[in-house]
Amino acid sequence: MTATLLWDPLFRDPLMVGLVLAPLAAVLGCWLRVRDEWLACLGYTHAAGAGGVLAAAIHVPMLPAAMAAACAAGGVKAALGRVGNEAFAVMLLSGWAFALLLAANHPRADVVGRVFLDGQILFASRDQLWVALGVAVVALASLPVLSRRLLRQRFQPAHHRANRRTHWASGLAFDLLVVLSMAVCSMAMGVMAAFAMVLVPAWVAWRLARGWHMTLWLSAGLAVIAYLCAFLLAILLDQPFGPVMVAVLLTGLPLRLLSRPGTSG
Amino acid sequence: MSVDPLVRADTLVVGHRFPICRPVSFELRPGEILGLAGPNGSGKTTLLHAIVDAEHVLSGSLVRRRDAELTVLQQRPGLPEEAPFTGADLLRICKAEHRDPPPCLLPLLPKRMDMLSGGQVQLLHVWACLGCSASLVLLDEPTNHLDPDARVRLADMVETGRADRGLLLVSHDRTFLEQTCNRVVDLLPATAQF
Numbered sequence: 001m002t003a004t005l006l007w008d009p010l011f012r013d014p015l016m017v018g019l020v021l022a023p024l025a026a027v028l029g030c031w032l033r034v035r036d037e038w039l040a041c042l043g044y045t046h047a048a049g050a051g052g053v054l055a056a057a058i059h060v061p062m063l064p065a066a067m068a069a070a071c072a073a074g075g076v077k078a079a080l081g082r083v084g085n086e087a088f089a090v091m092l093l094s095g096w097a098f099a100l101l102l103a104a105n106h107p108r109a110d111v112v113g114r115v116f117l118d119g120q121i122l123f124a125s126r127d128q129l130w131v132a133l134g135v136a137v138v139a140l141a142s143l144p145v146l147s148r149r150l151l152r153q154r155f156q157p158a159h160h161r162a163n164r165r166t167h168w169a170s171g172l173a174f175d176l177l178v179v180l181s182m183a184v185c186s187m188a189m190g191v192m193a194a195f196a197m198v199l200v201p202a203w204v205a206w207r208l209a210r211g212w213h214m215t216l217w218l219s220a221g222l223a224v225i226a227y228l229c230a231f232l233l234a235i236l237l238d239q240p241f242g243p244v245m246v247a248v249l250l251t252g253l254p255l256r257l258l259s260r261p262g263t264s265g
Numbered sequence: 266m267s268v269d270p271l272v273r274a275d276t277l278v279v280g281h282r283f284p285i286c287r288p289v290s291f292e293l294r295p296g297e298i299l300g301l302a303g304p305n306g307s308g309k310t311t312l313l314h315a316i317v318d319a320e321h322v323l324s325g326s327l328v329r330r331r332d333a334e335l336t337v338l339q340q341r342p343g344l345p346e347e348a349p350f351t352g353a354d355l356l357r358i359c360k361a362e363h364r365d366p367p368p369c370l371l372p373l374l375p376k377r378m379d380m381l382s383g384g385q386v387q388l389l390h391v392w393a394c395l396g397c398s399a400s401l402v403l404l405d406e407p408t409n410h411l412d413p414d415a416r417v418r419l420a421d422m423v424e425t426g427r428a429d430r431g432l433l434l435v436s437h438d439r440t441f442l443e444q445t446c447n448r449v450v451d452l453l454p455a456t457a458q459f
Binding site: 033034151152155156157158163205207209210 | 317318334335336337339345347348349350351353354355358359360375376377390393394
């Protein structure tokens with residue numbers, strides 16, 4: 001029955017959207033942890049949510065509006081430089097307050113606002129699948145190039161400066177990739193499910209994996225398994241997808257206890 | 266044939282708004298290991314930063330050869346408390362694959378770095394600098410976290426990694442510098458009395 005449900009034509013596009021976005025978000029979560037910026041994506045998801053709600057209120061396409069709002073939030077972050085978690089928290093709170101106030105005062109925005117908060121991937125369309133695939137292809141093409149520079153910047157922060165090479169371009173490209181991915185994820189999965197997808201699989205893999213590549217694979221694998229479980233549970237139990245997704249991911253959090261790193265003195 | 270120095274400092278004074286050190290002159294050529302010694306607060310790390318980004322120079326001159334590829338060991342290399350990176354990851358990320366790592370590091374390469382001791386991590390970070398192709402290597406306090414045995418290994422690594430490049434070691438440990446360097450330059454705080 002479960003296999004039939006998964007392959008039901010009604011659910012096929014939503015299922016595929018999540019199968020593309022879940023590993024993408026989880027892998028990006030690993031790099032965000034490297035950069036100590038995992039809270040940033042919660043700011044981006046709320047900014048995207050606010051953009052989507054605003055788009056509904058003024059009758060413009062929601063996905064581009066969500067992406068534009070997340071890009072604007074990314075631009076603010078880039079302009080402020082590495083400012084720490086407080087700036088991301090302000091971004092989050094602003095997006096949340098703006099979206100809810102707009103939703104409370106506009107009937108159409110109210111519906112969209114609830115979709116963002118609940119996360120209804122079952123409504124994801126073929127258009128969203130194409131956009132998700134596009135972002136995933138861009139990520140697949142750019143991350144191998146960006147990865148070494150981003151990681152080296154973490155381990156040897158003075159390296160690029162010392163050799164008179166600029167680092168801002170790779171940082172900006174990564175930020176843009178995160179912003180676009182988070183906008184698409186929040187539109188499809190809901191704000192909190194997108195954030196949990198970035199946070200939890202990478203956090204678990206961070207503890208269990210030995211080596212960077214294993215961390216990426218484990219994080220992506222955990223995200224796909226959790227997503228499939230949540231997708232089925234949401235349909236079978238007739239529950240909103242977002243909270244189910246978050247609950248399933250949190251259920252996997254104790255996996256971190258399987259390994260207990262300690263230093264050798 | 267004379268080889269241009271990788272770095273040349275002439276009556277150099279570094280500082281932020283005020284001088285930290287007294288004027289110092291030195292030059293470092295390929296194949297040399299130069300030590301910069303001095304007590305805490307004498308401007309050793311600030312001088313290193315000046316070589317990296319040409320800032321903090323208050324007077325005198327500091328010239329770095331334009332074609333010199335540089336790598337730097339900082340005192341607090343960035344690594345989250347919990348991180349899945351192995352020693353091999355670190356060397357790959359820092360492109361320290363130009364030379365084979367010394368035998369003492371081989372057992373550390375498959376292990377997660379957050380499972381290693383501070384001294385083992387320090388040796389890996391040193392080799393991340395020495396194992397790459399940079400022609401100028403700056404090591405800031407490389408003896409941090411090292412016990413006497415590890416210091417011997419560090420001295421071997423420095424000797425192995427010198428080849429035809431210039432190494433600048435900054436340390437308050439003058440004994441170590443005298444054992445490993447061709448020359449040692451003393452840096453005196455600006456407030457030092459004579």
